[in-house]
Amino acid sequence: MYCFQCEETSRGTACTARGVCGKTGETAALQDLLLFVVRGMAVFGEALAREGHEDRSHDAFVRRALFATITNVGWDDARFVALVEEALARRDALRARGAAAPGGERAFWDPDALPEAAIWHGPVDAFAAQGERVGVLATTDETVRSLRELLVLGVKGIAAYAEHAAHLGAVDPAVDAFLQRALAATTRVVPVEALIALVMQTGERAVAAMALLDRAHTETYGTPTATQVSVAAGTRPGILVSGHDLRDLFELLEQTQDSGIDVYTHGEMLPAHAYPAFRRYPHLVANYGGSWGQQTTEFEAFNGPILLTTNCLLPPPPGSTYLDRLFTTDVVSYPGAGVVADRAPGGVKDFSAVIARARQCQPPTPLETGFVTTGFAHHQILAVADQVVAALKAGSVTRFVVMAGCDGRHKARDYYTQVAATLPRDAIILTAGCAKYRYNKLDLGTVGGLPRLLDAGQCNDSYSLALVALTLKEALGLDDINDLPISYDIAWYEQKAVAVLLALLHLGVKGIRLGPTLPAFLSPAVLSLLVERFGLKPIGAVDEDVAAMMAGA
Template identity: 65%
Template sequence: SLRELLVIGCKGIAAYADHAAILGYEKDDIYAFLMEALASTTKDLSTDDMIAMVMKAGESAVNTMALLDEANTSTYGHPEITEVNIGVRNNPGILISGHDLKDMEELLEQTKGTGVDVYTHGEMLPANYYPAFKKYDHFVGNYGNSWWHQNKEFESFNGPIILTTNCLVPLKKDNTYLDRLFTTGVVNYPGAKHIADRPEGGTKDFSEVIEVAKRCKPPMEIESGKIIGGFAHNQVLALADKVIDAVKSGAIKRFVVMAGCDGRHKSRNYFTEVAKALPKDTVILTAGCAKYRYNKLDLGDIGGIPRILDAGQCNDSYSLAVIALKLKEAFGLDDINQLPISFDIGWYEQKAVAVLLALLYLNVKGIRLGPTLPAFVSPNVLKVLVDKFDIKQIGTVEEDVAAMMAGK
C-alpha cells in the first residue's frame, strides 16, 4: 500500500539522517517531516493525499542525502578517481563493513603503527575514494564483495571484522569467525563483541579489535588486481566538458543508472548480464552494493572515460541525481527525462526505497525496478506508479537493453 511505501521510505530517510548526525550534521525539518509522515499513517487519507505525502518523502530523501553528502565531503573531502587494490598483503588485517565513515576514521587512526592493515568490505568500499583516508599507508584496499558473501569472505579473511551498520548475515553452522566478529552502532549479534558508542567529545575504542588482529593470520587472497571508482558529483562535474563533448560527438549514446542493492537471489544475475549486453557506447552510473554485480567486469572506456562510473555508497545515488540535473542544465533541456539516461535499479531494503522516492520527486520517469517488485507494492499502488511515473518491472536482458537504447 502507499502507506507502507511511505513508512519504508521514512526508514531509509531516518538511516541516512542518522549517518549525517554521527558527523554532526542535522536539520530539524528532516525530523519534523518524519513525524508528520508517521502521523499521517494513522489517518484515513485519500489516495491523492497519500501520493502527495509520498512525494514529500521523496523531497525529504533528496534533502537528507544532500545533507549526508555535505557531512561526508566537508569532513573527508570530495571522492576522487581512485584505483582500489582488491588483493591482500602479508600482515594481519581488520575488515570493516557498513557505512559509518567516522568509525573508519577512528579505526585508521588507532591502527597506525601497529603492524595491522585495514580493508573495507561491502558498502565501505567507497571509503577508499575519500582524500582524508589516503594518508594511511596501512589502508590496503577492499576485500571481497557485497554483503551476502559474508559467510565465505569473513571466514577466509582470517582477522577480526567490524560491522558498523546494517547488512550482517547470520553465521552458518560451519562458520568459525564469531570470536573475531565485532559490532558497533546499531548492529548487534548474539555472541559477538559490541564496541560501545563514543563518549561525548571522545572516540570509540578499537583496542580489543587490534589485539585480536595481532593474533590472527593474514587474510587469504581471494582475488587480485584493481577496480576504479570515486565518480561522485564533484569528480564527474570536473570532467563535465569531456563528458558533454562525448555525448555531443555521439561517442556516448546513453547513460544507464544501475544503482541500488545487491542480493543473493540468482535473478540478480540480470544486472551482470545487462552490463555485459549494453553497447560499447554506453556508460553505467552506479552507487550502492548493486555495483558488485558488474564492477569487476572489464568493460573498457570511452575516450578515457571508464564505462562504469561508481559514485559510492547507496546514499551517493544523490550524486547521480546531481550529475543528471547538471547535464540537463548543460544541454539546455527543460525536463530530466529528455536526457539520454535510463534507470535500471536493483532494490532490496529501505534505503533503496528512499532513493526511489527521491527519483520520483525529481520527476524521473520510466524507472525499471527489479528483480521483483516490493511486496508492499499492491496492484493499486503499482497502477498509480505506472500511470504517474511509468515505472516498469525488469523484463529480459535483451528486451530491456533494446528498450533502454531506444529511450523507452
C-alpha cells in the first residue's frame, strides 16, 4: 500500500500499512488496480477517437470508477472486484472495436507496443497483488510521479463533479474526452513540460465541469438565494442525508411527503435549503450537525437512518450502533450497510427501505439550536454587485478572503476558525465547501450592509466564487484578477479540492495559501514550480497570515 491522495496521509508522506481514513491495504490495492485498468480503457478510447471512431458509451462507467476511488467513498472490496471485472470487459470491448474496424487494430495502435494497463489479465485472486504492483510507486521518477498524481487526482475530482451533473441529465463530451486523454497520457512517457500543460488543462476542465454542474443544479432546482437554516432537532422521526447529491435528496423528499417523517441535511447537503425546489418541502426541517469529520458522534446521536449519497463516509467505530441505520447509494459502499439501488433509466430511486427504518426509530437527539445562513452563490452575490462595489469604493469593505474547500479532522484546522475570528470587521469571508463548518456558527456580524460570511454552497460552488471575482474585476476596471482586494486561504482534504485548486490556478489566481498541510504528492520540484509560477504558499501563524492578507500579500 502506498496512498497519499488526501490531507490526512500518514506523517505527511504516505499511508503504507493502513490508511488513516481506515482503508485497508487490500482495498487500496483494488482501487489502484481499478485505476490501472481504466487507464488501459483510455488508451483504446483515445486512439479510436483520434481516428474518427469515437465511442462515448463508456464515459459514465469511467466517471463512476474514478469517483469510487476518491477518499472516503468506497469501503466494500466486493464492489471493487466487480468494478475491476467490468473495467476489464469494457477495455477488451474497446480493443475489439478497433480490431473490427477497416484496417484492423493496427490502424489505431501498435498491438506489440501496448502498455501493460491495456493488456493485463488475471484471476480475481491475483487482483490485490497486481494492484500493489501497479500503484503509485510504479512510476519511479519522483517528478514525473508527482505530476502524474496531480493530474490523476484532479481528474478524479472532475469525474465526481461531472457525475453529479450527469445525474441531472447534463453531460459535456469535452470533459469526458479530457478524462480519457489525461488517463491515457499516464500510461506512456510524456515530457515533463507536456505533463505540466496537461495539469493546467485539468484546471480548465475543472472549471467546465463545475460550470456544468452549476447549470444543472439551477436549471433543475432554481436559483439559490440567501436562506437561514435551522440547526435544531425536531420531535418526529427523521432521515439524515449526507454527501453532495441533490437529486437523491429531492427524490427522498418526494417519497416522504405526508409520512410523519422529517428530513435533515448533513455536511455538504446544507446548501440544498437555498434552492427554491427544496424549500417547497416543509418536512425538510433543518441541518443536523457539522462536517463529515464529526459524523461518528453525530450519526450515533441522530437515532434515525442516515443516507450517504457520495463521498465523506467514515467507518463506524467499534461500539457504534448506527451501522444498521446506515444506507449507501451510487458509488458509496460499506460492508453491512443497506444499499439503495441505482435508478433505472428514466426512473427514480426507491427509498422505501430507508423510510421503513425511520418509522422504527426515535427522533434525533438535540445537538444545538439556532440558524446558519447559506445561498450566497454567484447569482445572489451578483444581484448585490452594486452594493459590493460601493462598499469597496467607500472603504467600508477593504478585503474579501476566500476560505473555501474541505474540512477534516486535523487539529491544525482550528487555524481557519481563528482566522475567521481574527479578521478585522471590514473583511468579508467568501466560502464554499464543508470548510465553512469551522466558522459558520460564529457571530461575525455585517459590514456595508452585507453579512461578513457569504456561503456560496458546496465545494463545487467554488466556481461561484471565481465568477464573483471575475465580475468584480470587470466592475472595478481592473486588468488582472490578482489586482482585486481578494486573498485566498484554502483548506483541502481530498481530490475534489485538488480540482478546485487547479481551477483557480487556471483562472490565473496567484498567492493562494493552502493548508493545513501541503499535499504529500507534490514533490520538491513540482512544489517549487507551483511556488515560482503561482506563488502557492503554506498557511502560517494566524496573526501573521491575517496581517499579510489584509495588506494584499
